[in-house]
Amino acid sequence: MSATSDTNDSLKEQAFDYWRSKGRGITAVRKIMCDVIFETNETFNADQLLARVRAVDKAVSLSTVYRNLHDLVEAEVLYELEGADDKRVFAVASSDNNGSSHIVCRDCKQVIPIENPCLSIRESALARQKGFSPKRISLRLEASCDELGATGHCKNHEAKDKVE
Amino acid sequence: MSATSDTNDSLKEQAFDYWRSKGRGITAVRKIMCDVIFETNETFNADQLLARVRAVDKAVSLSTVYRNLHDLVEAEVLYELEGADDKRVFAVASSDNNGSSHIVCRDCKQVIPIENPCLSIRESALARQKGFSPKRISLRLEASCDELGATGHCKNHEAKDKVE
DNA sequence: CTAAATGCAAACAGTTTGCAGCTGC
DNA sequence: GCAGCTGCAAACTGTTTGCATTTAG
DSSP states (O other), X not given: OOSHXXXXXXXXXXXXXXXXXXXXXXXXXXXXXXXXHHTSOOOEEHHHXXXXXXXXXXXXXXXXXXXXXXXXXXXXXXXXXXXXXXXXXEEXXXXXSOSSOEEEETTTOOEEEOSOOOOOXXXXXXXXXXXXXXXXXXXXXXXXXXXXXXXXXXXXXXXXXXXX | OOSHHHHHHHHHHXXXXXXXXXXXXXXXXXXXXXXXXXTOOOOEEHHHHHHHHHTTOTTOOHHHHHHHHHHHHHTTSEXXXXXXXXXXXXXXXOTTSOSSOEEEETTTOOEEEOSOOOOOSHHHHHHHHTTEEEEXXXXXXXXXXXXXXXXXXXXXXXXXXXXX
């Protein structure tokens, strides 16, 4: 609720720098994508992102969204969670979800990043011991939504419904 | 290297019981599937399993493999990891990988279960605090294969190559 | 004998790609 | 003006499903 736009503006800049550094342009679609992506810290999948992008420009295509999403992951401003079901889920690589830990709700299928999950070094040591160099550690917590269970709906579930 | 067949025989029995309890039969294909699945503790995907099954009976089809895989997950003798890339990865629900933690090798893409990852209660508490009831917690550790890096190949990579 | 299991092929969903036209620099 | 970005449609991949045939009990 505080350093939101600061953090995300710098991520946007990081994205633009990435494209510039590759001698590639900052196009209208890319600007829109970065705007809608970095205006919240919510996780999203390609469809959801397309919907938000199309709220700004109706003409944007899904393939372009995928192509740029690919770049943003490479630029390390987004990372990909192997998320809910079959669709790819992306998350903003901001500081308050320090990389890669998240709750996956079994009911509403929403993916909620966990802040500071205190992931221990223990598992990394275990991996090293097995002959692997750890690159990224992530925690996935499947859970049920209490709110949805109790009241029959929850904000995340509603958020999903509003798409389309 | 010790209690291998004991553990896995009981899982096989558990699978058969599941089918029996549903008034469904123990067919040839199901027997073969259970044999090849429970003879090791390796993770696998549908293709790999099909290959191993077809080593016994050439005629088995991929759809049948998927159908029975579905049952085995429901019977809780297998669980599913959101694994390497796009394919579904399954693991035997044996005691030495206590549910759901694994290393994913970036190089050879193999998925290696981690024993006793000591996953803390902390994250579960965090989830509860956010209004979720934790159901399953899993740790995913992306890593590079030291062996592959050093020697240019590793046993897991070879294991992959031998498929077809 | 009958319900259930199977193999095949076709359907599906999400993602990727080839290509012709459009656009930013 | 030209490289590169885009939209479209078609291709692709992993998984699921419908249906006719076979099989287990």
